[in-house]
Amino acid sequence: xxxxxxxxxxxxxxxxxxxxxxxxxxxxxxxxxxxxxxxxxxxxxxxxxxxxxxxxxxxxxxxxxxxxxxxxxxxxxxxxxxxxxxxxxxxxxxxxxxxxxxxxxxxxxxxxxxxxxxxxxxxxxxxxxxxxxxxxxxxxxxxxxxxxxxxxxxxxxxxxxxxxxxxxxxxxxxxxxxxx
Numbered sequence: 039x040x041x042x043x044x045x046x047x048x049x050x051x052x053x054x055x056x057x058x059x060x061x062x063x064x065x066x067x068x069x070x071x072x073x074x075x076x077x078x079x080x081x082x083x084x085x086x087x088x089x090x091x092x093x094x095x096x097x098x099x100x101x102x103x104x105x106x107x108x109x110x111x112x113x114x115x116x117x118x119x120x121x122x123x124x125x126x127x128x129x130x131x132x133x134x135x136x137x138x139x140x141x142x143x144x145x146x147x148x149x150x151x152x153x154x155x156x157x158x159x160x161x162x163x164x165x166x167x168x169x170x171x172x173x174x175x176x177x178x179x180x181x182x183x184x185x186x187x188x189x190x191x192x193x194x195x196x197x198x199x200x201x202x203x204x205x206x207x208x209x210x211x212x213x214x215x216x217x218x
Contacts, residue, residue, distance in 0.1 A: 067179055069200035070186040076205055082166055082212040086159045094152055104141050170208040
C-alpha cells in the first residue's frame with residue numbers, strides 16, 4: 039500500500055514537472071518602489087506627523103520656556119554674584135542646579151515619550167505598507183516588489199517604478215481602516 043502511494047505521488051510530481059516544462063519558463067514581473075517617497079507622501083505619515091505635533095507641542099513649549107527661564111536665571115545669577123552674600127549666592131546656585139536637573143529629567147522623559155510614540159507609528163506604517171504591498175502585488179501579479187533605495191540597484195528602467203500605484207493602495211487601505 040505504501041509503495042503504491044509513493045509510486046503514485048512520484049508519478050504526479052513527474053507529470054507536474056513535465057507540464058511546467060511544456061509551458062515554458064514562468065514570467066517574471068518586477069516592481070520597484072521608492073520607499074522613502076512612499077513614506078513621505080502617504081496620508082498615514084502626514085496624519086502621524088500632525089498627530090505627533092499636536093500631541094507633544096504643548097509639552098515641548100513648556101520645556102522650551104523652562105530652558106529660557108533657566109538661561110535668564112543663569113544670567114541674573116552671574117550679574118548679581120558680586121553683590122550677594124556668599125550664603126545667598128550658594129542658595130541661589132543650589133536652586134539653579136535643582137531647576138537645571140528638573141529640566142534635564144523632564145527633557146529625558148519627554149524624549150522617551152516621543153520616541154515611544156514614533157516607534158509605534160513606525161510599526162503601524164510598516165504593517166500598513168506591508169499589507170498594501172501584498173495586495174498590490176497579488177492584484178497586479180507581481181513576482182517581486184523591491185525597495186529601490188535598499189535593494190542595491192544601480193539602475194532600473196523607469197517603467198518598473200510602481201511607487202505611485204502602491205501609494206494609492208496604501209492610501210486606500212489607510213482610509214478604509216481609518217473609517218472603522
